[in-house]
Amino acid sequence: MKLIGKLRDFFFTDKDIVVTFTIGRQYWKSLNKIDKERLLDISINDKKSQRTLEQNRMIWALIHEIDKHENGSTDKGSEMELYKNLIKNARIQIDYLQGLEQTKESLSKVYRVVEIIERRTTDKADTVVFGCYRGTSQFDKEEMSIFIEVVLSYAEQIGLGTTYYVDELTLR
Template sequence: MKLKGKLKNISYNKFGKPLITLELERYLDVNRINDLQEDELLNINLSNAKDSRTLRQNNLLWAIISDIDKKINGIPSEITRWELYVQGIEEVGAEFEDVIIPSKSLKIFKGAFRAYKVLQEQGDRILLRCFIGSSKFDTKQMGDLIDYFIKKASELGITIVDYRLEYAKLF
């Protein structure tokens, strides 16, 4: 179970054992915790949460990609936008996993992994590179991806002043 929250207090019981109090981000998480047995021993992993990319960042990213697609291909299309997107996430070093699948399974993998790249087709097997998509990025990773596309737009002669102004509002 993964939860988000803030540490609010550290105290000790009468036997000197530490107790912690967490303020959870979502009320529904309390229901998940209630399903645990009171004296059940748990493995607990605490780490700082990274801020997830925002909807505004996502909208800006796709606006830039659409303008780049229009400049390169004349008429933007879903296919060419996705190709540009995959190129971008690959260039900024997004996490990926290379998998070998049967050729007949490609349609299933396309549905499961929105960001992928066919590396090699050999007989009835395909080597795919499946990327973690930007929906899983934190704000810094998304910022790096937006920077990549702003640079690409600039190189293509696309006016980027509006992007830079909008981008400044995101942080």
């Protein structure tokens, strides 16, 4: 069961800490079903901003519109390529790593975009320098604002109207 609420109070007993949360009334039936003698695995995380989730949805809607405008149609593959190019254009943070060319597959599991920047040959091995870009899920608010500006700017450059998206995506 997942609950959303706020920490209200906590106090110490001889053996434990008693924690109190304030949650919405909609959870009362679920809470009544919990056996108070059972040991629970409790995980507490900051609630992700609804604004961030909405921005993500809007960015993907705009990427979809850009892709459709440029290609006449759209598919997940071309949208993903556009997304990767926009991340590269934003140049928010690039990690440069050197290794064997086969390393690219492993790096692609960690980074959204991995490209070969340079090939190097030594007497011991042939290596490459990779330019590695993080995906938007790893961006902080400032980085996300930069990415949004890049996406909006690109949409305007290709003649796509962005007024609606500017209102929805601009961080307030």
